Every structure is written in structure tokens, then in C-alpha cells.
Amino acid sequence: MAEWWLQILSLPIHNISNPRFINIFCRNSLSLFQKRTDSAHTAHSEFGRRKDQLQSRASPSSPMKPTDMAKEGTETTEETEHMIEKNGAKETETVLSAGDAKEMRAVILSGFGGLNKLRVTKKAMPEPQEGEVKIRVKACGLNFLDLMVRQGNIDSPPKTPLVPGFECSGIVEAMGENTKGFEIGDRVVAFVNYNAWAEVVCTPLDYVYNMPDDMTFPEAAAFSMNFVAAYMMLFEVANLREGMSVLVHSAGGGVGQAVAQLCSTIPSVTVFGTASSFKHEAIKDSVTHLFDRNIDYVQEVKKISPEGVDIVLDCLSGENTGKGLGLLRPLGTYILYGSSNMVTGETKSFFSLAKSWWQVEKVNPIKLYEENKVIAGFSLLNLLFKQGRCGQVKTVVEKLFSLYNQKKIKPVVDSLWALEEVKEAMQRIHDRGNIGKLILDVEKSPTPLMASDSTETSEAGEEEEEHEGDNDNKERMPFIQ
Amino acid sequence: MAEWWLQILSLPIHNISNPRFINIFCRNSLSLFQKRTDSAHTAHSEFGRRKDQLQSRASPSSPMKPTDMAKEGTETTEETEHMIEKNGAKETETVLSAGDAKEMRAVILSGFGGLNKLRVTKKAMPEPQEGEVKIRVKACGLNFLDLMVRQGNIDSPPKTPLVPGFECSGIVEAMGENTKGFEIGDRVVAFVNYNAWAEVVCTPLDYVYNMPDDMTFPEAAAFSMNFVAAYMMLFEVANLREGMSVLVHSAGGGVGQAVAQLCSTIPSVTVFGTASSFKHEAIKDSVTHLFDRNIDYVQEVKKISPEGVDIVLDCLSGENTGKGLGLLRPLGTYILYGSSNMVTGETKSFFSLAKSWWQVEKVNPIKLYEENKVIAGFSLLNLLFKQGRCGQVKTVVEKLFSLYNQKKIKPVVDSLWALEEVKEAMQRIHDRGNIGKLILDVEKSPTPLMASDSTETSEAGEEEEEHEGDNDNKERMPFIQ
Numbered sequence: 001m002a003e004w005w006l007q008i009l010s011l012p013i014h015n016i017s018n019p020r021f022i023n024i025f026c027r028n029s030l031s032l033f034q035k036r037t038d039s040a041h042t043a044h045s046e047f048g049r050r051k052d053q054l055q056s057r058a059s060p061s062s063p064m065k066p067t068d069m070a071k072e073g074t075e076t077t078e079e080t081e082h083m084i085e086k087n088g089a090k091e092t093e094t095v096l097s098a099g100d101a102k103e104m105r106a107v108i109l110s111g112f113g114g115l116n117k118l119r120v121t122k123k124a125m126p127e128p129q130e131g132e133v134k135i136r137v138k139a140c141g142l143n144f145l146d147l148m149v150r151q152g153n154i155d156s157p158p159k160t161p162l163v164p165g166f167e168c169s170g171i172v173e174a175m176g177e178n179t180k181g182f183e184i185g186d187r188v189v190a191f192v193n194y195n196a197w198a199e200v201v202c203t204p205l206d207y208v209y210n211m212p213d214d215m216t217f218p219e220a221a222a223f224s225m226n227f228v229a230a231y232m233m234l235f236e237v238a239n240l241r242e243g244m245s246v247l248v249h250s251a252g253g254g255v256g257q258a259v260a261q262l263c264s265t266i267p268s269v270t271v272f273g274t275a276s277s278f279k280h281e282a283i284k285d286s287v288t289h290l291f292d293r294n295i296d297y298v299q300e301v302k303k304i305s306p307e308g309v310d311i312v313l314d315c316l317s318g319e320n321t322g323k324g325l326g327l328l329r330p331l332g333t334y335i336l337y338g339s340s341n342m343v344t345g346e347t348k349s350f351f352s353l354a355k356s357w358w359q360v361e362k363v364n365p366i367k368l369y370e371e372n373k374v375i376a377g378f379s380l381l382n383l384l385f386k387q388g389r390c391g392q393v394k395t396v397v398e399k400l401f402s403l404y405n406q407k408k409i410k411p412v413v414d415s416l417w418a419l420e421e422v423k424e425a426m427q428r429i430h431d432r433g434n435i436g437k438l439i440l441d442v443e444k445s446p447t448p449l450m451a452s453d454s455t456e457t458s459e460a461g462e463e464e465e466e467h468e469g470d471n472d473n474k475e476r477m478p479f480i481q
Numbered sequence: 482m483a484e485w486w487l488q489i490l491s492l493p494i495h496n497i498s499n500p501r502f503i504n505i506f507c508r509n510s511l512s513l514f515q516k517r518t519d520s521a522h523t524a525h526s527e528f529g530r531r532k533d534q535l536q537s538r539a540s541p542s543s544p545m546k547p548t549d550m551a552k553e554g555t556e557t558t559e560e561t562e563h564m565i566e567k568n569g570a571k572e573t574e575t576v577l578s579a580g581d582a583k584e585m586r587a588v589i590l591s592g593f594g595g596l597n598k599l600r601v602t603k604k605a606m607p608e609p610q611e612g613e614v615k616i617r618v619k620a621c622g623l624n625f626l627d628l629m630v631r632q633g634n635i636d637s638p639p640k641t642p643l644v645p646g647f648e649c650s651g652i653v654e655a656m657g658e659n660t661k662g663f664e665i666g667d668r669v670v671a672f673v674n675y676n677a678w679a680e681v682v683c684t685p686l687d688y689v690y691n692m693p694d695d696m697t698f699p700e701a702a703a704f705s706m707n708f709v710a711a712y713m714m715l716f717e718v719a720n721l722r723e724g725m726s727v728l729v730h731s732a733g734g735g736v737g738q739a740v741a742q743l744c745s746t747i748p749s750v751t752v753f754g755t756a757s758s759f760k761h762e763a764i765k766d767s768v769t770h771l772f773d774r775n776i777d778y779v780q781e782v783k784k785i786s787p788e789g790v791d792i793v794l795d796c797l798s799g800e801n802t803g804k805g806l807g808l809l810r811p812l813g814t815y816i817l818y819g820s821s822n823m824v825t826g827e828t829k830s831f832f833s834l835a836k837s838w839w840q841v842e843k844v845n846p847i848k849l850y851e852e853n854k855v856i857a858g859f860s861l862l863n864l865l866f867k868q869g870r871c872g873q874v875k876t877v878v879e880k881l882f883s884l885y886n887q888k889k890i891k892p893v894v895d896s897l898w899a900l901e902e903v904k905e906a907m908q909r910i911h912d913r914g915n916i917g918k919l920i921l922d923v924e925k926s927p928t929p930l931m932a933s934d935s936t937e938t939s940e941a942g943e944e945e946e947e948h949e950g951d952n953d954n955k956e957r958m959p960f961i962q
Contacts, residue, residue, distance in 0.1 A: 155851050232812075236720065236812060237720075237812065237855060239717065239718075239720045321846050330863075330864055330868040330870055331713075331717060331718065331864070331870070331873075333855075333857075336846045336847070336849065336850045337850070361846075362843035362844060362845050362846075363843060363844045363845075363846060363856070364844075365802050365817045365842075365843075365844060365856060365858060366817070366858070367858070368817065368856065368857060368858030369817045369818070369858030369859065369860055370636050370858065370860060370863060371858065371863070372858060372859060372860055372863055372864050372868060373857070373858060374718060374814075374855060374856070374857035374858075375844070375846060375849065375855070375856055375857075376814075376849060376854070376855035376856075377846055377847070377848070377849030377850030377851065377852065377853060377854060377855075378850065378853060379850055379851060379853055382811075382851060382852070382853055383812070383853050387811040387853060389811055389812070392812075
């Protein structure tokens with residue numbers, strides 16, 4: 001520890017609309033996570049100085065475990081971390097300088113696992129290949145899927161180390177050969193097949209779209225995956241029409257809010273939503289009927305609509321597939337588009353979660369025939385990066401921009417986080433604390449916890465402890481290994 | 482036999498565009514079916530007299546087996562059958578008179594099984610209940626589903642005896658109380674929950690639609706189930722749009738031809754179809770790519786479209802479900818809407834067919850998620866009669882009538898058959914001999930075989946013998962027990 005350059009920093013909060021808490025890490029000591037104590041909180045908030053630019057380069061001779069070294073390969077060893085010794089309220093941060101133009105900051109996932117696998121590091125500046133656009137990133141979207149990537153709980157996970165992130169907004173800085181349709185300085189939003197959580201990304205022009213003039217960078221990064229997925233599910237898979245009804249889980253999340261807004265563009269659509277009770281006040285105007293996420297939503301929906309609903313959008317998987325199919329009206333469509341129960345399910349063991357994933361109820365086509373039902377799966381990432389449907393997605397993006405320009409939709413940004421705060425941001429989405437989208441603001445500096453931000457984050461911490469566990473020994477601290 | 486009124490009849494063919502053959506029955510002797518001999522054929526065609534009205538009432542004292550008596554309950558014993566003694570070319574018909582106004586002719590299915598379970602009998606004239614329309618039937622549709630009903634191979638089969646048939650066209654003759662929207666004399670097409678194959682039916686007004694002025698009664702009866710099913714599958718379940726591709730099996734059948742016509746109303750839709758080779762010349766203009774029904778259509782489609790198709794409409798079931806799902810492009814939809822392989826599969830035993838029905842591949846929703854695919858089931862009858870979606874179907878019927886009036890669609894009628902010829906008609910659909918829809922023309926008199934009608938019907942008979950068998954002893958004659 002003595003070899004680290006320690007620095008205690010405190011910055012004013014800007015652009016954060018909701019409370020948050022800071023996880024406590026120490027690089028060379030596993031499982032130091034604890035619920036924040038009042039003493040740490042008080043000590044932390046005492047530092048009120050602002051620094052517009054945080055610059056603190058870790059020593060090249062910083063100690064690294066051999067395994068870390070092996071994983072990182074040629075990467076620069078400089079990195080940034082919040083370091084807080086829990087008992088003494090002794091807080092330390094080491095923040096990377098922006099470096100010269102041949103390097104850039106990026107979030108690195110060194111291996112699949114808990115939050116401690118994430119850190120900010122310097123990487124070589126990427127340059128655009130033929131057909132690619134180089135983007136100076138302003139904002140990146142953070143999705144539940146990123147938690148699954150971190151755990152390696154995805155189909156065909158890539159090799160680590162990697163830079164996570166699938167969407168960003170920013171300014172075009174250069175273009176590869178044969179890259180038409182963009183100019184340097186264009187404000188764009190883009191999909192990236194990993195690597196979005198960085199200061200600069202390069203991605204094929206088919207994944208890049210010019211942003212509406214009025215759209216902010218955080219809005220654009222909040223917009224791309226969630227609204228495109230919601231639109232395609234509602235209108236291209238399920239064929240939403242006037243008078244229909246929709247059930248969406250996690251109604252307060254990024255996709256949930258996108259679904260609610262898109263449903264409001266069609267007359268007489270009834271939206272049933274499930275969400276944690278504490279979000280109900282904030283989102284009650286966006287959906288027709290709200291249920292607590294812990295109650296039996298099947299019974300609640302049937303009380304209001306005995307025949308069920310026309311569309312069920314399920315990001316939970318597991319037993320919810322059977323429930324969702326059971327809730328469908330004739331000709332109704334159930335769409336599985338995620339599997340957040342794998343990460344935040346009610347069971348405590350990771351293995352039982354994996355089991356519920358693979359044991360999801362199989363569907364007999366003949367039952368669908370007898371009941372006139374439709375079941376679909378939707379994965380935007382696979383559509384974009386495995387199945388080459390860029391053209392279809394581009395058309396959808398254009399339709400959505402048109403709706404945005406008509407002020408019929410507007411992405412909901414929950415909160416902005418510095419790259420260095422990616423762990424806290426992930427914890428927040430894991431705890432389902434967010435309303436709308438979490439954004440990594442690349443130009444933002446880490447913000448310390450404020451005294452007024454205590455209550456909700458404590459609850460989020462408790463919720464996480466109740467539900468998760470990688471194994472019996474670490475049951476109460478699954479993400480801090 | 483001696484107590485039967487025997488009569489040898491021969492009528493000119495009218496309105497029959499395709500050859501057919503006459504099955505050979507004898508009421509009190511099972512399994513008399515044989516392939517028609519040249520001698521029988523020659524003898525048959527010698528009778529060229531026309532009778533505009535066939536009237537021959539069976540004696541009330543006609544001998545009946547006790548089992549038949551028990552099954553028939555209170556039904557009138559009068560009936561009509563073609564009776565042909567095979568070896569001596571001795572042909573006999575006993576045809577029912579129209580009777581007085583308190584009775585009507587109807588096709589009766591006395592029990593589930595082969596063709597011998599069907600006959601024409603007299604039943605009490607039905608009268609409309611509250612909310613019902615009484616229709617003097619002109620034409621009834623015959624569907625593959627009717628073969629399944631005859632065998633009892635449907636979900637929750639009703640009790641026998643019953644009058645089969647789910648669709649008809651005709652003229653409104655009376656209305657029950659509180660039945661608005663129709664007038665006596667209206668030309669209508671209607672869905673009926675059984676009982677369509679009769680001179681008169683009563684059905685709730687929600688299932689009755691005024692026909693376009695230019696539509697003939699056979700067209701209307703050919704139109705209702707097939708076009709409504711095709712429309713709802715293409716546009717309400719699968720969301721057919723410009724530039725998409727569709728694979729339809731049995732492209733020469735009623736639904737297949739409806740699908741082809743509806744696809745032609747959308748620009749740049751590619752239709753792949755499978756059909757028996759002998760139909761290809763007749764239907765080649767209606768689909769883009771035609772394959773023989775016995776070849777590996779998966780390979781053939783992939784040769785032309787390596788990425789697969791957007792919509793697969795499957796009435797075959799069994800292993801075709803896996804094949805169909807495998808052929809889908811991303812966001813593509815597979816729809817199972819029937820199970821004709823149950824009746825005409827390539828395996829010989831009914832039990833192996835039933836096995837393939839129940840062993841249809843189950844679908845893992847997670848696989849759908851990874852592959853971005855949709856699987857649906859569609860049963861128009863369940864939608865109408867179990868799930869009460871009359872309003873939605875009515876809207877579809879109106880859209881289809883509009884397309885008809887614009888001359889964008891036109892039902893294809895394969896052939897017209899008298900009620901007394903229902904067995905031959907069923908054999909034809911079973912043998913996949915039809916191009917378009919088979920219609921029971923209630924006012925038509927039975928038509929004997931003509932000399933020019935030999936070749937194809939012989940083949941049909943052979944095909945039937947090759948493919949079907951209720952059990953080992955009767956393997957070559959499953960429908961004539």
C-alpha cells in the first residue's frame with residue numbers, strides 16, 4: 001500500500017440527479033467491501049475542493065500481481081482507483097492524467113467476475129480502419145447487459161482483458177478510408193462491439209448516426225440501445241397497435257421508460273409495469289398500472305384485465321417466461337429480451353441462477369397453436385454484431401430521431417458518472433436504484449459522496465446483500481470478491 | 482342389399498375443373514374399396530342421361546346394423562349413397578328427396594374414423610335462437626381440418642354424431658330475436674362452429690358477413706377460412722412488409738393460394754412454395770420459387786436465399802418445425818397453423834403420425850433470444866369459437882372484401898361437389914389433388930365419373946395406398962374401413 005500515490009479528493013456533484021454511494025476498494029485486499037459507515041461518510045464529505053482536472057499518475061513501478069500482469073499484456077499500467085480504508089475513514093484516490101495524444105483513458109475489465117475486475121487505465125489511441133469512424137467520446141450508456149458481461153454470463157464471451165460498453169455519443173475526430181457520410185466535428189451516436197467505455201472509439205460507419213441538433217450527448221447515449229430495442233420489440237416483433245396492452249418489467253429502467261414513452265405514441269395503449277416501490281412516485285405518470293416488483297404481478301394484471309395483455313416484454317427470464325405466456329391474450333406476443341434475474345435473482349447462489357437460466361421452460365409449438373400465442377426472443381447486440389442487420393436498425397434510429405424531434409420521446413437520464421465511478425454506477429444498476437439510464441460521462445471527474453445522499457443508497461446496499469451471493473462464503477458480498 | 486332402391490345414374494360434369502374418381506362403397510359391407518377397374522369405368526361412363534333432380538328415398542325399413550342405429554339416435558334414417566358393386570359394374574344410388582320444410586339434408590359424421598363414417602341424412606330444420614342468423618346454404622368450404630375432425634384428431638373433439646363444416650355462404654332466411662344488421666335475402670358468408678355442411682345453418686350474427694356483390698357463393702365459401710387465416714398470419718402475427726420473403730407449404734392448397742395472393746399485394750415480396758410437382762404448371766405464376774413437396778426444401782431455399790426467409794408458414798408440423806425455425810432470418814417468424822402430416826404423413830401408421838405430432842420439437846426461449854427469432858401458433862377456429870375474437874376477425878374480413886373489390890385477390894376454387902360426394906372430395910384433399918379450394922355445392926347433384934377422368938384419379942388412389950394405414954391389416958385402405 002505504501003507504494004501507491006495516495007490522494008484524497010472531493011469534488012462537487014454535478015449533473016447527478018439521484019443519490020449514490022461509493023464502494024470501498026483496496027487493490028491488493030479482496031472483500032473489503034462494507035456498507036458505508038457514518039464516520040466514513042462524514043470524513044468523505046468534508047473535502048469540498050474542486051479540481052477541474054484530476055491528474056495523478058500511478059507509479060510505473062506500482063506493484064501488480066503476476067496474474068494481473070499476464071492478463072493485461074501490453075496495456076499501460078497506469079490506472080485510477082478510489083481507495084478508501086474503511087475503518088479509519090482514510091480515503092485515497094489515484095487519478096490518471098489525460099496523457100498525450102497517443103494514449104487514452106478507458107475502463108478495463110481484467111477478467112470476468114466482481115467489480116474489482118474493473119479499473120480505468122491508459123490504452124493506445126485507436127485509429128480508424130477502412131470504413132470506420134473515430135469518435136471522441138462524450139458519453140457512454142451503461143446497461144444491465146454490462147453486468148452480465150462483467151460476470152462472463154453471456155453467450156460466447158470474448159477474451160479478457162477488454163473494454164466494456166456497447167454505445168456512446170461524441171464527436172467525429174477522424175475517418176478511415178472509404179468512410180463517407182460523416183465529417184470531422186459531426187455530433188454522432190454509435191454502437192460499438194465492446195470498447196465504448198473509453199475516451200476514443202473507432203467503429204464501422206454502419207453503426208454511427210448523426211444526432212439531432214437538440215439532443216445532448218448523455219441523451220444520445222441513453223437513447224441508442226434502449227429506444228432501438230424498445231421500438232423494434234414493440235413495432236417490428238410484436239406489432240403494437242391502437243388499443244393494445246403491454247406488460248413491461250423493470251418499468252423504471254432504461255428500456256422500461258423507453259417502452260412507456262413509445263407506447264404513449266399510439267392511442268389507447270395500456271401499459272402495465274413492475275418496479276421497485278420506491279420508484280413508483282417518480283414513474284407513475286409514464287405507465288397506466290404500476291405493481292411492486294416483489295408481488296404476484298400475474299394476479300394483479302388479471303384483476304384489472306382478466307383476459308391478460310397483448311404484449312409481455314420480459315427481461316427477467318426464468319419462471320417469468322411461463323407466467324408471461326400465461327398472461328397473453330389470444331394473438332399476444334411474449335418477448336424475452338434479457339435475463340436480469342441471472343444477476344439479481346431472488347435465489348442466492350450464482351449456480352442456481354445459471355440453472356434457472358438454462359431450465360427456462362421450453363415451449364411446445366402445438367400449445368402455441370391451440371392458444372394462438374407468439375413467443376419471441378430479442379437481442380439487439382446479436383442483431384447488430386452477429387447478424388448484420390445494420391440497415392434495419394438504421395431505419396429504426398431514423399424513425400426514433402423523428403419522434404424525438406417531434407418531442408414525442410425523450411430519453412430519461414438517471415445519473416452521470418465518471419469513468420472512474422463505473423463500479424458505483426454498476427452497483428446502482430444492480431441494486432435497481434436507477435430511474436432511466438445510467439451514463440458514463442467521459443469528461444466528468446469523480447464526485448465524492450455528499451452528506452445528503454445517504455438514505456437510498458444504504459437501502460440499495462441492503463437489497464444487494466439480501467439477494468446475491470457467488471457462493472456460501474461470500475454470500476453477502478457477491479460483487480466485491 | 483336387395484332392399485335398397487338401386488339406381489344407376491350418370492350426370493354431366495359441371496363446374497369441375499379437375500378429374501376425380503368415385504369411391505366405391507357398400508353400406509353393409511366394409512372395405513369394399515378397390516382401385517377402379519377399366520371395366521367398371523367403361524360401364525359407368527355409358528350412362529349419359531341427365532337428371533336435374535335426383536330423388537330416391539330409401540325405405541324406412543332399410544336394414545341397419547344395431548350399432549348404426551345406436552349411433553344415429555333420433556336422426557332420420559333416410560340417406561343417400563353411391564353404391565357400386567365393383568366387379569359387375571353395377572351401380573346404384575339412392576338419393577334423398579328435399580323433403581318438407583321441417584327437414585333438411587346434411588352431411589353426418591356418425592363417429593370418428595374413415596370415410597364410411599360420413600353420409601347424407603335428413604335432420605330437423607334448425608331455427609335461429611336469439612342473436613342468430615338462419616342461412617339457406619349455397620356453398621360450404623372443405624378444409625384439411627375437416628379430415629382431422631373426421632378422424633377425431635383434434636383438440637377436445639366434440640361428440641358424434643355431428644354435422645361437420647366450419648364455413649358456408651348463402652342467403653339469410655330468418656333471424657332470431659335481437660339480431661340486427663341483416664335482412665332476409667342478404668347474401669352472406671359465415672363461420673359456423675360445426676354444422677356448415679347442410680342445407681340450412683344457424684349461427685350467431687358475429688360470425689356472419691354480407692358478401693361483396695360480385696362474389697359468387699363458391700368464392701365466398703372458398704374465401705372465409707383460408708383468406709382470413711392467411712391475412713392474420715401474414716399481417717397480424719408476422720407483420721409482412723415490403724421486401725420480405727415467405728415460405729409456404731402446400732402452396733397449391735386453399736391457404737397456400739391465399740398466401741400467394743396476399744403476398745402479391747405488398748411490393749417485392751418473395752414467395753417460396755412447396756407443392757406436388759403436377760401442380761407446378763398451374764400455380765407457377767402465383768409464387769416466386771416452387772419446390773417439389775418431396776425434396777429437401779431447406780437446401781433449395783438456401784441455394785436461392787442463403788440467409789433464409791422472413792416468414793415460414795407451416796401446416797405440416799412434426800420435424801418441419803425445426804426445419805422452419807432453422808430457415809428463419811433474424812427477426813423472422815415461424816407460424817404453425819396446421820398439422821396435415823398427421824393425416825397424410827409419409828409414415829404409414831397413424832400411431833407414428835400421432836407420435837410425431839406430440840414429439841414436435843420444443844423450443845427454448847433462450848435460443849430464440851440468441852437468434853432473434855419468433856415462433857407462433859395460429860388456429861382460426863380457436864380464435865373464433867374458443868377465444869371470442871369475432872370483432873378482430875370481422876375487421877380482417879372487411880379488409881379482405883376491400884381487396885376483393887379492388888380485384889387484388891380472388892379465391893381459387895378447385896372443384897364443386899354435391900353433399901353426397903363429400904367422401905370423394907375428402908379423398909381428393911387427402912391425396913393433395915386440389916389446386917385451391919374444394920367446395921360443397923349444396924344445390925349440386927352428384928356427378929358420376931366420366932371416361933376422360935381416369936388418369937390422375939388413379940394416381941391419387943395409388944398415392945393414398947402408399948402413404949396411409951390405420952393399422953397393419955388395413956394399411957392400404959385407411960379411409961375406407
